[in-house]
Amino acid sequence: MSIGSIPVRFRISIDPEQCMLCGRCIENCSYGVFRKEGDAIKINSRNCVACHRCLAFCPRDAIDIVEKPTDYRSHPVWTREIREAIFNQAKTGKIIVAGMGNVLPYPMIFDRLVLDACQVTNPSIDPLREPMELRTYVGKKPASLSLSEKANGDVELLTELTPNLQIETPIMVGHMSYGAISLNAQLALAKAVTKMGTFMGTGEGGLHEALYPYQDHMIVQVASGRFGVDINYLERGAAIEIKIGQGAKPGIGGHLPGEKVCADVSCTRMIPEGSDALSPAPHHDIYSIEDLKQLVRSLKEATEWKKPVFVKIAAVHNAAAIAAGIARSSADAVVIDGFRGGTGAAPRVFRDHVGIPVEAAIASVDAKLRDQGIRNEVSLIASGGIRESADIAKIICLGADAVYIGTSALVAMGCRVCGTCNRGVCAWGIATQKPELVQRLDPETASIQVANLIHAWTDELAELMGAAGINSIESLRGNRDRLRGYMLDESLMKVLDVKQVGA
């Protein structure tokens, strides 16, 4: 082959002074890096994806991993990644598929926004001593209330409220399907959200029977492939989400390869075993906003108007106008999935180049809905690139009601963000259906870790709110006055509607 082999991405070494030849690295690596030859452990560095499974289970800290041990001639335009993508496509002639989220070094808007705190003129509030309310209701709210008050002080409520999801923290877990992730991973998430009084999404993979005990905390997804959807599924969910698009790959559908469609996945998705699960790019019954409205209302009708219906779109240029259209479709919440959102598998070109950051999308959607006087008609859920509690505080200040986390919940279960989810051999038992790998993930332990993360972030949010003199999360929502932009350009600050630091 004229291109020849390209440099290895990672160089693995084992310190012979430390290694006791226990073989745990061999057992744990699902990518075939290690093998035993005689009394020695041999290494094939080319297979390594840096998932750190070997490293994490080496009892002697004997393993070392070095990224990019061989340099290319450095060049600002023809980067290593660009060159290697060309090699790859020259060899295969195909679209490059990759896992996880956007890898390009776009500026991180979150990191250029800073939060406020009280000093002297108003007291900060100590969440350990005073009530601090993070409870959030996701769903449609009336624009005004009609109350009738009698002379004796009795009050009658004349306005009928539509169903909302009550969450004790504004943090929910986004949609990752059974198929994309393992049943043990879904079980862990389900136990965690149930414990924390919040919700998770099923993704477009149906609802496995093992999750029925947690169904009151599950948002069931209806996506373009309609996998796993029947009336039983809809009725079990606490809410229903129509997925139009996804931040990691706006504008295209999904592809679960047949080899991942084992017997169990096939039953849950309601498709033949071993067949590819292809979700079309559009819903073939939604070619316009009025079609979406029909689907929203059909799903509500099917479930007797007892469940909120969400609509998820990828954050694209015109997200504000699209969200305003969705708000008028009877939908109860709009999910805006930013271009940093993760995925099991996406074409690299989409993952890295299509869509906009969630910060800008939420700011413009919130502004558009307010302009049209319909902000209360829907809740806004932000997702895609929420990495820490500060991101949550900031996106709520920009106008979100709540967030979905995805990648960070997986990281809490051990995921090292190696970006190889699409290969289906996740050594951590998360993004795989291979029984021997899936059983590595103990749902009980993993659920505690995910619950711990949500708990810790919720505590941090409470502290941030208290420091800002706010004891109820609704006073943080859309409160852009408590944000300042640091080294953000003027036009972006205008979109975000925040002032610069010092102003």
Next chain:
Amino acid sequence: MSRCSHFIEGMFKSTQAILRCDTMCGIIGVIDRRRQCMDGSAIRQALSMMNERGSGQGAGYVAYGIYPEYRDLYALHVFFDNIRENKPALDNILEKLGTVVHDEEIPTSDEAKIRKVHTPWRYFFRPDRSLMPKSATPDDDIVMQMMMDVNTAKNGTLIFSSGKNLGVFKASGWPEDVADFYRIQDYKGYLWLAHNRYPTNSPGWWGGAHPFNLLDWSVVHNGEITSYGTNQRYIQSYGYQCTMYTDTEVVAYLFDLLVRRHGLSPRMACRALAPPFWDEIDGMPPKEQEINRAIRLTYGPALMNGPFAICIASEDSLVGFTDRIKLRPLISGELGDRLYISSEEAAIRVLEPDVENITMPKAGEPVIGRVIA
């Protein structure tokens, strides 16, 4: 508190933002339920009693019932930066929107220790309601819209009082000096509110002093609203423009929205602005739970956070309430037909030495006085 703020570059021309002020502030209000009038001399004394809470950079009064001869007309109180340049423009606007029945300079005393940086003027105005045929409250809507337009234009004219049979009198200075400047003892009202201001960052813009007024609503406020950004974005989507560079004005707009436009009672409006905690709501009987949950869901963006004690007046009521954990003082007392609300009991006792039923309202719970005549 306020974010009272001030214009830095020129009276009404600054583009600079909101500065918070009044960290402390003293407030006092009194209502006579039978509309028996009191002149302004006692409230002047009571407000001065709280000079510890002020800094001489702002004080103000509002009195209801002071213009009986023009009771059906909107009394517009205006600051002009330059009477010759600014007044003709406003005259022109008012002429297009209705009829000015009478206008005059607001009488001031030359002897008071106030530097007269604006000329205070008053108009008695009748809007032409045929201009807003679709509105249920055309007169109010015309006056409100006109006030928002004039104040956002920031061209040397500020309308700071726009109700009927009431008037705001405010300036930069100590309470007694502001009172003497406006000869406040000459006015007789059945409902008074007054405010002694301690701005933390302010040369003392007159427009930033309290009370703030919109139509029938007047507000005095001690504190700082940490939810201002949320509240402001909420009311802006209903057409209100924040023009005073202070967090206090949102209270007047929120009350106008909730009470006048949404039809809530003042008690329920206070419930929306300072609602019970979820823990309390969860422990209520089902019906009450439902009502309180509905209020919090619907009016979450109107919830006011941060430390505050507020008095809100309208033609027929005086309401005092604090934030949900009472980070600012508020005390009430009664005698006969009169209800008193203030930051300090001492101030109430200046107004009425024999006051009875001195009580400290619980956090978030409103004290409401209504006229019965």
